[in-house]
Every structure is written in C-alpha cells, then in structure tokens.
Amino acid sequence: xxxxxxxxxxxxxxxxxxxxxxxxxxxxxxxxxxxxxxxxxxxxxxxxxxxxxxxxxxxxxxxxxxxxxxxxxxxxxxxxxxxxxxxxxxxxxxxxxxxxxxxxxxxxxxxxxxxxxxxxxxxxxxxxxxxxxxxxxxxxxxxxxxxxxxxxxxxxxxxxxxxxxxxxxxxxxxxxxxxxxxxxxxxxxxxxxxxxxxxxxxxxxxxxxxxxxxxxxxxxxxxxxxxxxxxxxxxxxxxxxxxxxxxxxxxxxxxxxxxxxxxxxxxxxxxxxxxxxxxxxxxxxxxxxxxxxxxxxxxxxxxxxxxxxxxxxxxxxxxxxxxxxxxxxxxxxxxxxxxxxxxxxxxxxxxxxxxxxxxxxxxxxxxxxxxxxxxxxxxxxxxxxxxxxxxxxxxxxxxxxxxxxxxxxxxxxxxx
Amino acid sequence: xxxxxxxxxxxxxxxxxxxxxxxxxxxxxxxxxxxxxxxxxxxxxxxxxxxxxxxxxxxxxxxxxxxxxxxxxxxxxxxxxxxxxxxxxxxxxxxxxxxxxxxxxxxxxxxxxxxxxxxxxxxxxxxxxxxxxxxxxxxxxxxxxxxxxxxxxxxxxxxxxxxxxxxxxxxxxxxxxxxxxxxxxxxxxxxxxxxxxxxxxxxxxxxxxxxxxxxxxxxxxxxxxxxxxxxxxxxxxxxxxxxxxxxxxxxxxxxxxxxxxxxxxxxxxxxxxxxxxxxxxxxxxxxxxxxxxxxxxxxxxxxxxxxxxxxxxxxxxxxxxxxxxxxxxxxxxxxxxxxxxxxxxxxxxxxxxxxxxxxxxxxxxxxxxxxxxxxxxxxxxxxxxxxxxxxxxxxxxxxxxxxxxxxxxxxxxxxx
Numbered sequence: 162x163x164x165x166x167x168x169x170x171x172x173x174x175x176x177x178x179x180x181x182x183x184x185x186x187x188x189x190x191x192x193x194x195x196x197x198x199x200x201x202x203x204x205x206x207x208x209x210x211x212x213x214x215x216x217x218x219x220x221x222x223x224x225x226x227x228x229x230x231x232x233x234x235x236x237x238x239x240x241x242x243x244x245x246x247x248x249x250x251x252x253x254x255x256x257x258x259x260x261x262x263x264x265x266x267x268x269x270x271x272x273x274x275x276x277x278x279x280x281x282x283x284x285x286x287x288x289x290x291x292x293x294x295x296x297x298x299x300x301x302x303x304x305x306x307x308x309x310x311x312x313x314x315x316x317x318x319x320x321x322x323x324x325x326x327x328x329x330x331x332x333x334x335x336x337x338x339x340x341x342x343x344x345x346x347x348x349x350x351x352x353x354x355x356x357x358x359x360x361x362x363x364x365x366x367x368x369x370x371x372x373x374x375x376x377x378x379x380x381x382x383x384x385x386x387x388x389x390x391x392x393x394x395x396x397x398x399x400x401x402x403x404x405x406x407x408x409x410x411x412x413x414x415x416x417x418x419x420x421x422x423x424x425x426x427x428x429x430x431x432x433x434x435x436x437x438x439x440x441x442x443x444x445x446x447x448x449x450x451x452x453x454x455x456x457x458x459x460x461x462x463x464x465x466x467x468x469x470x471x472x473x474x475x476x477x478x479x480x481x482x483x484x485x486x487x488x489x490x491x492x493x494x495x496x497x498x499x500x501x502x503x504x505x506x507x508x509x510x511x512x513x514x515x516x517x518x519x520x521x522x523x524x525x526x527x528x529x530x531x532x533x534x535x536x537x538x539x540x541x542x543x544x545x546x547x548x549x550x551x552x553x554x555x556x557x558x559x560x561x562x563x564x565x566x567x568x569x570x571x572x573x574x575x576x577x
Numbered sequence: 578x579x580x581x582x583x584x585x586x587x588x589x590x591x592x593x594x595x596x597x598x599x600x601x602x603x604x605x606x607x608x609x610x611x612x613x614x615x616x617x618x619x620x621x622x623x624x625x626x627x628x629x630x631x632x633x634x635x636x637x638x639x640x641x642x643x644x645x646x647x648x649x650x651x652x653x654x655x656x657x658x659x660x661x662x663x664x665x666x667x668x669x670x671x672x673x674x675x676x677x678x679x680x681x682x683x684x685x686x687x688x689x690x691x692x693x694x695x696x697x698x699x700x701x702x703x704x705x706x707x708x709x710x711x712x713x714x715x716x717x718x719x720x721x722x723x724x725x726x727x728x729x730x731x732x733x734x735x736x737x738x739x740x741x742x743x744x745x746x747x748x749x750x751x752x753x754x755x756x757x758x759x760x761x762x763x764x765x766x767x768x769x770x771x772x773x774x775x776x777x778x779x780x781x782x783x784x785x786x787x788x789x790x791x792x793x794x795x796x797x798x799x800x801x802x803x804x805x806x807x808x809x810x811x812x813x814x815x816x817x818x819x820x821x822x823x824x825x826x827x828x829x830x831x832x833x834x835x836x837x838x839x840x841x842x843x844x845x846x847x848x849x850x851x852x853x854x855x856x857x858x859x860x861x862x863x864x865x866x867x868x869x870x871x872x873x874x875x876x877x878x879x880x881x882x883x884x885x886x887x888x889x890x891x892x893x894x895x896x897x898x899x900x901x902x903x904x905x906x907x908x909x910x911x912x913x914x915x916x917x918x919x920x921x922x923x924x925x926x927x928x929x930x931x932x933x934x935x936x937x938x939x940x941x942x943x944x945x946x947x948x949x950x951x952x953x954x955x956x957x958x959x960x961x962x963x964x965x966x967x968x969x970x971x972x973x974x975x976x977x978x979x980x981x982x983x984x985x986x987x988x989x990x991x992x993x
Contacts, residue, residue: 460861
C-alpha cells in the first residue's frame, strides 16, 4: 500500500473535519484506493490541543520532504495565495476549498502547478461535497458543455426557500439562517452574491477551459427580493432562486449571478433548504443535475479527501493548463426575459403610457398582470419577451422619470 | 497528441451515437484530454452503409493491434460476454453500456481485465449519461457509502409520472411510453424490474466493493400499482417511484427493486418524465443526488466516450479487483414500513378483526384511513410502523383466509 503523508494548513471547521475523516475512514479509503493516508502535520496560528504535531510555521509543512499533499484550509487570499504558491513551488500537490483564491488567481496558480508538475485541485471550492469539478473534467470530457446553472450558495437558497415555503420576509429568513449558522454575522458575501460569483467564475473556467476574471461576472444579490415577488412568481408557475449562470452563446460566455424566476418544474426548482445543486447541459449528454450539501465540515472534507486521493494517485495528466482568455459578453448585450414589478397610479391611461415606453425601446411585452390596488397605487407585473438587456434598462430609466410609474419594484430575470 | 484507435462492436442506436460524437466532438475532446480519438473499425452482423470500415467478424477488431479500446454495444449476454472476454484477453480496454452482462458476470469480467492489465469500464450501464460509477469510485472514494436509492429505469418512471401527473391508468401510460419509444413492444424487462435489478446489482458492487449476485436482488415491478394507490399516496404526502435500493445495514446489504412510497419532499420525488436519478448517502458527504437522462443514444454515448478517455489515459490504477462476496439480507429479514390497501366488507367488527391479525403477527399499525365505500366493500389504507417483512407477510397470508378481508389490493413499501 502506498503511504501518502498529508499536511493541513489552517485547522478550523474544515481542516479538522479533513483530519477526522482521514482517520475515521482510513480503512475504507485504503480498500477503495490502495492508499494509506496519514495526516503528518498541522499548521495553525493558534495554540491548539490536537492529536497531531502542530506548527505555527507553514514552511514546516511545505518543506517536509515526506509530505506529498498540502491542504490549504485558511480561506481568503492573504496569506492563502502566497502559501499555495510556495507549496506548489516545493512540488507539493495542493488541495483547497478556497473559492476566493481560486477564482481570483486561478491562472497563476494553475501555471505554478504545471511548472512544478504537481496538481492544484479544488473540488471543494464549488458545491461543497457535490462531485462537480471532477465530473466536468472527466466524466463529461467528451461533451460540448453549453450551459451551467448553479444553486451554489446554501445561505441564499435557504433564505429564498423559507420566503417561499413559510412566507417569511427576507429579514426574518436571514435572521433564521444566521441563527442556524448558515449565514455569517456579516452576510454580505452570501446575500450580495460574491460567494456565488467566485463559484461561477470557477465553473466557467473549468467547463469552458477559459480564463474568467471573476470581476467580469455580473452580480446581483437577493436583498431586493420581496415576499410579494415570491408570491407573484408562484402565481405564474415560477420559483425565485439565486443562480450562478455560465453559458456559451455564439462563442461568447454569459456569466452572471442574480436572482432568477425558474419554472416550477425545472430540476433546480425543488432544491430545498440550504442544499446546492448544479445543472449542466452538454452535447451529447443532455441535461444533468448534481445535488448535495454545499457547505459544512463533512461534505467539504469529502471533496478534499477525494482530491488528496486524486493528486496522490497522479491520475490526471498534467496537461498544458494555459487557459484562453474568455470572451465575456457584457450584461447589456445579454438577451433574456424579465419579470418587472411596478407600482403605478390607479387611473386610466397608465398602461398605455408604460406600453409606449417599452415599445420605443424595443422591449416587447408578453403579459401584464394587474395585482392589488391600495386605492392610490396598483401593482403591475410585466413579463417581457426575450429582449436585449440594455433596451430594458433604457426603458426602465425613461420610465423612472414618468408620472405613469410611481415606483419600479423588482426586476428579475426569467429562465425560460 | 496521443492517438487512440477505437473499435465498435454492434452498430445500433448506441454504437452509431458513439461514432457520431467521437467525430463531432473531436476538437473538444482533444482540448479536454489531449487525446486524438479515431473510430477505426465497426463490427456488425448487418450490411450497413457507413463511413467507417465495416467487418462482420468481431475478431477483426479485437485482433487489430492498433485498436486500444473496444466498445461492446451489442447488449444481452450472448455473444456479448464471449466477445468482451476475448477482447480483454487481447489486452484491449473494453467499454460497455451492457448492464445485463455486467450484472451477471462482473466478477469474471473484472478478473479477466485485471489479469490482462486493461480496463473494463461500464459507466453507461447505469443511469445512461449520468456520471455515477466514476464519481462513486473516485469522487466518493473517501466516503463510507451507506445507502443508494436509484430511479434507474426511465420507462417505469415515465409511467408512474404520467399516472401521477395526468391520472392515467397503468395500461394507458404504458401504451404512451411505447408510442414514445421509451418502452419496448415487450416491456417486461422494464415494468417487472429486471432492468433496474441489474443496475442495483452493479451499483451495490461498485459502492460496497462486493460481489452481488443479481438474482439475490429482491424484485417487484410496477404492474400492480393502480391509480387509486397513486392518489391515496398523494393524500398522505407521498409519491410512488420504482426504486433500486442498495444499503448497508449491520454489515449486511439490503438490495432490492420495488415500487416505494417516497415522501413528496424527498430529492427523488420530483424526478419527472423518463429521467433517472441516483441518490447516494455517504459519510462524511451526506446526501447527494445525480440526475439526468438514463437512456438514449446521446447520453449513453457521453458515458461511453468518457470511459474510452479514462481507459486510454489509463488513469485508474488497476487494482486487485477481487470482490468480496456480499452478505445479502433476505427480503424476509428486512425491516420497513408498509402501505397496504385492503377491500373489506362495510360492516362493524372488520377493523377489530384485522387489527387482531396484525397484532398476533407483531405488525404494529401506525394509521388506518378509511376511503370510499361502494356500499358492499370499503377501501382501507393501513400504514404500518417499522416491521420485519416476514411478519407482515405472515399477517397478510392469515388475512387472506379471513372473511374480514375481501381483497388485498396493493402492498407497497414506504421510504421514511
């Protein structure tokens, strides 16, 4: 049996779960893989009472000639990036669940791995325990992948799920997510879509072999979604989900994170609680979905351990990992359908005024639904046909100035 | 770029789809894998006008020194088994979507592959295009897998879905499945659960590294499921699905294929139309689900091509593939909850009589729901607590002889 020594840098929730299951599942891992995994050393800045040799110097791990695989479980970019590069340059395989550092520095990190003929693997960076990076790279290697829709942030899925299933308002659903430990005390990275944007960039890079600057990912969070939107969407057969979208259309990549109205019979629509799911379309495979727990020590450890095994078995060819720079379509050029909630004065001629603005800006209306009136104002839901986003924005900008519209409530993209 | 010559034996729907996408996706496969795949020769007993050299002798393929990977796309066991063994003995990797031959002869075929230091890969044999075998073997290699529930037969899922969504009776749903080409003119292998039983045996073998005789798979089809059962199940929050179940309980394997009442909020419950999905539970990963098209030329070709790539890259260690003989629990010893539909005379004392029989046989009743009466008989739905199957069977056998029960309608296992 081949002995594989592992070093873990950063011994929080994830690092310690990796340690736990390297030990607990030692026998099953050996039977499955022929590898004898052993955690040799842990690096953490804190004084910890643990059953493994502890160091405060990451160099003690990356300079240990016996250690073959280094797990970076610090998070963030500083000092994670420096440490990953140093480990790769010491010819250690590096496994990381760190979506931020991978999304922001993928090209540089992969180049360092290739130069040193070692692996940089990051299965755990998207979808937690869900096998997605490896299946895309290997099981779907014969496919032309055209589309990825991901529910890749458990916190926002939990909030939207509670808003839908229990008619909670956003603030109370967020509070509950925080109480359950799903959302951070500062929830910005989740609810404003940064976390999902990192993951979108990683998925697009892997699926399209393209360098995607994460800042090129158009991003909208869920803070503007109201209980009314959820209910109106339900009335017309849709659910609201925060999607990470990466798709190839005419040789360009659409890559964006935003709330979306998804048909209630879509495979992603029933993804409940804080689960994640990634929907992938390829030719010839057709639609696929991968579903599971997107966060938490156990699921993340599962993905990290599978990467440790993969790197130790050096199963992947170390291929030229140069990523072509992605041609990302500007959000203004993206075509799509829209749900628009307006508050308008409850009087004759309003709809004609609105219709005129849309027509002037080449926005074709598919349906108008009149909702509650409070005497003074009435809520209108407008569903558009497929339109170019900049036209829609122009129409909304014009409308803001008009007396026929009191308030533009929500504008949510529709997935047809 | 590494040239890989492929031979295909059997050029029906699947074989020709593999040929089509080896060609159509040549560039993307090269970019993804560094492999230059080329279909060198096709074997089929028929005279075919095709763009590839055609032979009627499979030996022309397996004796071709240039061909590295042989795709067996004949189906069935005769002559597929003989041809697979011959190809392996000629030191060709073999890729097959043939669930029957893999389920019936896995141990012998894997031993021949190991002896010859080549691969036998069968991703396409379960779940069509869904990556499941490779993720279990690799992405989940660090997990202790405890449970697999699979919707692995698209035909029966289509029938049950139509019975549920459109209140069709079994016979018309089957007819529609046949019209759509989902069901064979002779639908027995699907509707009586043979196809699912082969797949259950394969999944269990891979997940538990155990030799599972497919005949040890307890099997019930869906022919007894009525529209009433579907509706009564819905009333209590369940959907009826044909499940392939493989789980480890106390060191024994429960392996069975039967219709099951699944809670409507289970991840598998919303799997619609002819889709397949496989739900896997492991520690530490938790619950996962893999969803997609379980049949058809394109999806099957996707899985076959990924296996061609995997074998050509010889990524897997050829490990000792001796499978331990599985300890399969006899269905009589399995514990579970049941839904039982009875027709009973519409008179006093009936329920007391029934309850007495159940109590005598140690079957604890969780709920009794009285449904329609036709004046003479009334329908009762009985839900049991978790009971040992043989006790339930004994109770039903006794009941059949009693005047308090006119007819035992359906007996369907419940997934809690």
